[in-house]
Amino acid sequence: xxxxxxxxxxxxxxxxxxxxxxxxxxxxxxxxxxxxxxxxxxxxxxxxxxxxxxxxxxxxxxxxxxxxxxxxxxxxxxxxxxxxxxxxxxxxxxxxxxxxxxxxxxxxxxxxxxxxxxxxxxxxxxxxxxxxxxxxxxxxxxxxxxxxxxxxxxxxxxxxxxxxxxxxxxxxxxxxxxxxxxxxxxxxxxxxxxxxxxxxxxxxxxxxxxxxxxxxxxxxxxxxxxxxxxxxxxxxxxxxxxxxxxxxxxxxxxxxxxxxxxxxxxxxxxxxxxxxxxxxxxxxxxx
Amino acid sequence: xxxxxxxxxxxxxxxxxxxxxxxxxxxxxxxxxxxxxxxxxxxxxxxxxxxxxxxxxxxxxxxxxxxxxxxxxxxxxxxxxxxxxxxxxxxxxxxxxxxxxxxxxxxxxxxxxxxxxxxxxxxxxxxxxxxxxxxxxxxxxxxxxxxxxxxxxxxxxxxxxxxxxxxxxxxxxxxxxxxxxxxxxxxxxxxxxxxxxxxxxxxxxxxxxxxxxxxxxxxxxxxxxxxxxxxxxxxxxxxxxxxxxxxxxxxxxxxxxxxxxxxxxxxxxxxxxxxxxxxxxxxxxxxxxxxxxxxxxxxxxxxxxxxxxxxxxxxxxxxxxxxxxxxxxxxxxxxxxxxxxxxxxxxxxxxxxxxxxxxxxxxxxxxxxxxxxxxxxxxxxxxxxxxxxxxxxxxxxxxxxxxxxxxxxxxxxxxxxxxxxxxxxxxxxxxxxxxxxxxxxxxxxxxxxxxxxxxxxxxxxxxxxxxxxxxxxxxxxxxxxxxxxxxxxxxxxxxxxxxxxxxxxxxxxxxxxxxxxxxxxxxxxxxxxxxxxxxxxxxxxxxxxxxxxxxxxxxxxxxxxxxxxxxxxxxxxxxxxxxxxxxxxxx
Ligand SMILES: Cc1ncc(C[n+]2csc(CCOP(=O)(O)OP(=O)(O)O)c2C)c(N)n1
Ligand code: SF4
Numbered sequence: 001x002x003x004x005x006x007x008x009x010x011x012x013x014x015x016x017x018x019x020x021x022x023x024x025x026x027x028x029x030x031x032x033x034x035x036x037x038x039x040x041x042x043x044x045x046x047x048x049x050x051x052x053x054x055x056x057x058x059x060x061x062x063x064x065x066x067x068x069x070x071x072x073x074x075x076x077x078x079x080x081x082x083x084x085x086x087x088x089x090x091x092x093x094x095x096x097x098x099x100x101x102x103x104x105x106x107x108x109x110x111x112x113x114x115x116x117x118x119x120x121x122x123x124x125x126x127x128x129x130x131x132x133x134x135x136x137x138x139x140x141x142x143x144x145x146x147x148x149x150x151x152x153x154x155x156x157x158x159x160x161x162x163x164x165x166x167x168x169x170x171x172x173x174x175x176x177x178x179x180x181x182x183x184x185x186x187x188x189x190x191x192x193x194x195x196x197x198x199x200x201x202x203x204x205x206x207x208x209x210x211x212x213x214x215x216x217x218x219x220x221x222x223x224x225x226x227x228x229x230x231x232x233x234x235x236x237x238x239x240x241x242x243x244x245x246x247x248x249x250x251x252x253x254x255x256x257x258x259x260x261x262x263x264x265x266x267x268x269x270x271x272x273x274x275x276x277x278x279x280x281x282x283x284x285x286x287x
Numbered sequence: 288x289x290x291x292x293x294x295x296x297x298x299x300x301x302x303x304x305x306x307x308x309x310x311x312x313x314x315x316x317x318x319x320x321x322x323x324x325x326x327x328x329x330x331x332x333x334x335x336x337x338x339x340x341x342x343x344x345x346x347x348x349x350x351x352x353x354x355x356x357x358x359x360x361x362x363x364x365x366x367x368x369x370x371x372x373x374x375x376x377x378x379x380x381x382x383x384x385x386x387x388x389x390x391x392x393x394x395x396x397x398x399x400x401x402x403x404x405x406x407x408x409x410x411x412x413x414x415x416x417x418x419x420x421x422x423x424x425x426x427x428x429x430x431x432x433x434x435x436x437x438x439x440x441x442x443x444x445x446x447x448x449x450x451x452x453x454x455x456x457x458x459x460x461x462x463x464x465x466x467x468x469x470x471x472x473x474x475x476x477x478x479x480x481x482x483x484x485x486x487x488x489x490x491x492x493x494x495x496x497x498x499x500x501x502x503x504x505x506x507x508x509x510x511x512x513x514x515x516x517x518x519x520x521x522x523x524x525x526x527x528x529x530x531x532x533x534x535x536x537x538x539x540x541x542x543x544x545x546x547x548x549x550x551x552x553x554x555x556x557x558x559x560x561x562x563x564x565x566x567x568x569x570x571x572x573x574x575x576x577x578x579x580x581x582x583x584x585x586x587x588x589x590x591x592x593x594x595x596x597x598x599x600x601x602x603x604x605x606x607x608x609x610x611x612x613x614x615x616x617x618x619x620x621x622x623x624x625x626x627x628x629x630x631x632x633x634x635x636x637x638x639x640x641x642x643x644x645x646x647x648x649x650x651x652x653x654x655x656x657x658x659x660x661x662x663x664x665x666x667x668x669x670x671x672x673x674x675x676x677x678x679x680x681x682x683x684x685x686x687x688x689x690x691x692x693x694x695x696x697x698x699x700x701x702x703x704x705x706x707x708x709x710x711x712x713x714x715x716x717x718x719x720x721x722x723x724x725x726x727x728x729x730x731x732x733x734x735x736x737x738x739x740x741x742x743x744x745x746x747x748x749x750x751x752x753x754x755x756x757x758x759x760x761x762x763x764x765x766x767x768x769x770x771x772x773x774x775x776x777x778x779x780x781x782x783x784x785x786x787x788x789x790x791x792x793x794x795x796x797x798x799x800x801x802x803x804x805x806x807x808x809x810x811x812x813x814x815x816x817x818x819x820x821x822x823x824x825x826x827x828x829x830x831x832x833x834x835x836x837x838x839x840x841x842x843x844x845x846x847x848x849x850x851x852x853x854x855x856x857x858x859x860x861x862x863x864x865x866x867x868x869x870x871x872x873x874x
Contacts, residue, residue, distance in 0.1 A: 042716040064710035067720035075540040079547025108536040268504035269552025275500040279668045286486035
């Protein structure tokens, strides 16, 4: 890790094809700044992305990266982190990617608590497939596949995370750059699975959950005297049906990452060109 | 006097059948005898018929036969299930004091030994040892020195401490004594012991051992019969070598974790069976396109859908060969024996990394659950070589950058193989994707680059065909006009069938194929043969289809798909019959 890394070092020379004004720009910039300011560099960072507009992030950032299949980015990140705990692993994807097709993996990644950061670029819609309802879409949100609205409750990702034993649960907003970077940095530094849901408005297909909507409605937990280590307080925030919040909602200060509990600490990429020392004992066991 | 002895213990699941069988198998192996075991089990934990069978000889044994000489029957059903294999002179050991066996009488010509297993066990210290009493009785019947059991009991119960080993040993002797005193047997068995040192293991264990020997450090899986044993074997062992085993939430996750670990540079594997392969197929394409080395073990069972989870079949060949959308370069390896499970696993890891492709390593239930004895040299670790392929480091990476100093993980090369940089390597940061991409790994829809990348990935297969040895294992009489071809676990049974056939003056040339893709070109061998018989455990003859396609010739098909593996004597008869028939049109 070098200390003179700048956030632009995490920028690739590929121009994003996101729509002008897309929330994903801000979300990505915050991730790059967060990585740089926590002392990471592109060569020790492994970024895994899902499928969706959000999933394109791996192309626009410069780091070791894998752009996987829809909804399966989290297990890839887990495998990479366990195989080489020295890597800084970050996983990113959309709300559809994370809470619909990948919902199972989300819950299990949370409870597994591997030391990595998961950023969901939540626009409450399917962007890449051009505007269908996502699991975080409002109940009455009309789309091409739900002309009368989904008519089912949106998932509450933070509640899912808390119920699954989440150790770091946060909400940020792509256009509040300062807060977003702050939150990302805390997430990176959290020893365990850090979940950051980042509202990243889709300016093309979602005319309800807009910049204006979030700007006007988001309450910053910083100004609310919220104690993120208090689980009950976190519950109140998560289940508040009146207001939406921004900031670190819950943080378990006693979090011990999975790899530490399991004693996984080696970089597994380096092996010799012959079987490991003591391999013959494996055969002897069968006597 | 029979050269080999066929022994079985059967009862209900939960009766301790497996551990009793294993204790006897280990005792035989430690006494320098060869052993081949097989299991009949149903897909339930308690209740339901289950049996553990052992074939033992001083010569190497590679399969099961349709014969049972000594049967320990804990239930009536055990006898019924094995009626066809029992013969005149077969010995049936049972406990007539057991309510369900009260009225049991050995069928005509067979010898029933009514031994109060439970009562003797109680006298020796606990009813739980009734199977061990039966083992003692079996030792007496087969004239197998009972001392050999002791070591095996020590191995099984030694850690439990106290007098457990001693009591068991006492129980065994009680069984022996009882038979000695109450029956005047005039049988011709004498299970000779030798000085040989053998190891006894099954195919799943051989795969796990091969993986660790090959440097596999990461394993993610989701339990499924009959692949779970691979995971259970790896668990606790991989960790000793600095690795990790993770039980994922499902197969989608398992293969993606394995993929993540592989991209981080670890030798990585997952294992599953048919239904799990279906789920993994989504990610299979990503692995191939992102050119990630990964070994995916498929321990086949009877399908489709959940089929018969505890029964034998080789029905997934097409799935492994063609599964996944689009066209995907891959290797499909099919070990043909338990020891080959070890060697082919090592090979699978090398192929995966040398060519940066997914490799299917396909065993089947018969290989997975059968145990066999081997001289330990068969698993000589000194002969294991690890080839990681084109891995670049900070220095050599410079040869693989464009004029902007960007690393090219998908560089277009003559042999189709590109350089690989593990995350953490300075200057190598790059992305990889399931989308079609350029040399840098970035998405492209450029028509020329699409063709170049597809060709490049396919070129790896061509390079591998040229550089690696894909030959079949050959047995029998090379000049015989009778050609038998098979893949997977049937090898052992066919080899032994050939011995039966030889007694009838039928000579056979046998090619056992451990590679489905790429596979050996057998055109010449097929052209030279009068008769070609393809043996496989499926209904449609998936491998026979390939052979016909390759060699442009109709072949005879010998298929079995009732869930039971081929047996040597059964095969001998079927091959003989097939040789006398003319070729039928393909169904
Ligand atoms: C298995 C599979 N099913 C469906 C798709 C099609 N698909 C691509 S992106 C996407 C949804 C993306 O929505 P979201 O995750 O919210 O990301 P966004 O585009 O809004 O950033 C879908 C359904 C796919 N690529 N793979
Ligand atoms: S469609 Fe929406 S999410 Fe996708 S790039 Fe455009 S604005 Fe962003």
